[in-house]
Amino acid sequence: MSGQNISKFVQWGRNIVAVGRNYRDHCAELGNAVPTKPLLFMKPPSSYLEEGSGPILIPRGCMSCHHEVELGVVIGDVCCDISEDEVMSRIAGFALTLDMTARDFQEEAKKNGNPWTLAKCFDTALPVSKFIPISDIADPGNVKIWCKVNDEMRQNGTTADMVFSISYLVSYISQYFTLHRGDLVLTGTPAGVGSVNVGDTxxxxxxxxxTMKFDVKQRK
Structure with a gap:
């Protein structure tokens, strides 16, 4: 895949690794403890939704669908057992993302000790911006990230508040499974997550x- 255009990573990337509870204020708002090691889960490439390709679709039966804005890290070279010092040389760039979550599905799964699959992996659960080259962001560890619903500010944070840094996360993940060119690492969301409804933007x-914009509709 070395010849693939990295700006088109959504179309051919293999893996999406997401990190939960990576902002202290978000842990607090959901009543979760701050983790001592990264909490990882996966989202499938089928959950990607590129801007302009359609609306976010609330899954059937979901009564509480939440927005979670996140910085996505696009891998540019193979990462396997790499040190934190090596990470930035293996990153191609970034993307702004929304980790859409069927919160009621997730709470039921947590209560029963089950995986979060339905809550995190439904179609359109990962709206994503255009690719941002690494050279465009001088310090990805200290950049403002925000989310509005119908022009109301819901999330307004900074990546400086991450529990685990980008370099730590990518290095940690690479100790357990290999990241390939075009893969995406989601780095967590700041406080302010909340429900969206049909008709919202x-x-x-x-x-x-x-910036990116998506409408919200119900999956029929």
Missing amino acids: ITAGLGDFI
């Missing part, structure tokens, strides 16, 4: 680098 931004 979500607008999200990463500093002055990029």
Whole structure:
């Protein structure tokens, strides 16, 4: 895949690794303890939704669908057992993302000790911006990230508040399974997550680098 255009990673990337509870204020708002090691889960490539390709679809039976704005890290070279010092040289760039979550599905799964699959992996559960080259962001560890619903600010944080840094996360993940060119690592969401409803419009931004907008509809 070395010849693939990295800006088209959504179309051919293999893996999406998401990190839960990586902002202290988000842990607090959901009543979760701050983790001592990264909490990982996966989302499938089928959950990608590129801007302009359609609306976010609330899954059937979901009564509480939440927005979670996140910085996504696009892998540019193979990462297997790499050190934190090596990470930035293996990153191709970034993307702004929304980790859409069927919160009622997730709470039921947590209560029963089951995986979060239905809550996190439904079609359109990962709206994503255009690719942002790594050279465009001088310090991805200190950039504003925000999310509005119908022009109301819901999330307004900074990546400086992450529990685990980008370098730590990618290095940690690579100790357990290999990340390939085009893979995406989601780095967690700041406080302010909340429900969206049919007819809402979500607008999200990463500093002055990029904004994206998606409408919300019900899957029929």
